[in-house]
Amino acid sequence: MDLKNRILLLLTATVVAIGCQAAMASKKPPEPSMAKCVASARVWDITFKHELASFMGVSLDRVPAIFCQRIFEGVRTGRIGFSDVNAIQLSQPTEIWMVIKGKPKEPPVTHSLPPRSSRFRNCSGIDGSFQVPISQKCPLSGWANH
Incomplete structure (x- = not known):
């Protein structure tokens, strides 16, 4: 065995x-x-x-x-x-x-937002966070249009 x-x-x-x-x-x-x-x-x-x-x-x-x-x-x-x-x-x-x-539990993976920029807006999406130009709104679908 x-x-x-x-x-x-x-x-x-x-x-x-x-x-x-x-x-x-x-x-x-x-x-x-x-x-x-x-x-x-x-x-x-x-x-x-x-x-x-x-x-x-x-x-x-x-x-x-x-x-x-x-x-x-x-x-x-x-x-x-x-x-x-x-x-x-x-x-x-x-x-x-x-x-x-005897290994400790691994901490959960966190998705941190990129640092803020005056020219970009931080958005959260299906694949994590992303940025769009400040002139655009974050897409509702969670997908960035490039």
């Missing part, structure tokens, strides 16, 4: 466990589930732990705790959800890999 499939199984079990825990509306603190996750991760076979340690960039002895911590934090913050589990199964892009690696 390759690394992707193993992580998928672990992730599915973890997301389901955390989802069930959230549904219980905080009747139990999250520490017992984290302890269960770490305990189950300690019994993974050594080859898988080596692969995961290399992928995560941590030492072999820290893999169980860091893996569980990152997964729990990803679910808690909303970076990981059931849709991510489906995305892995369909070999689609997902942020799970960035969470497991």
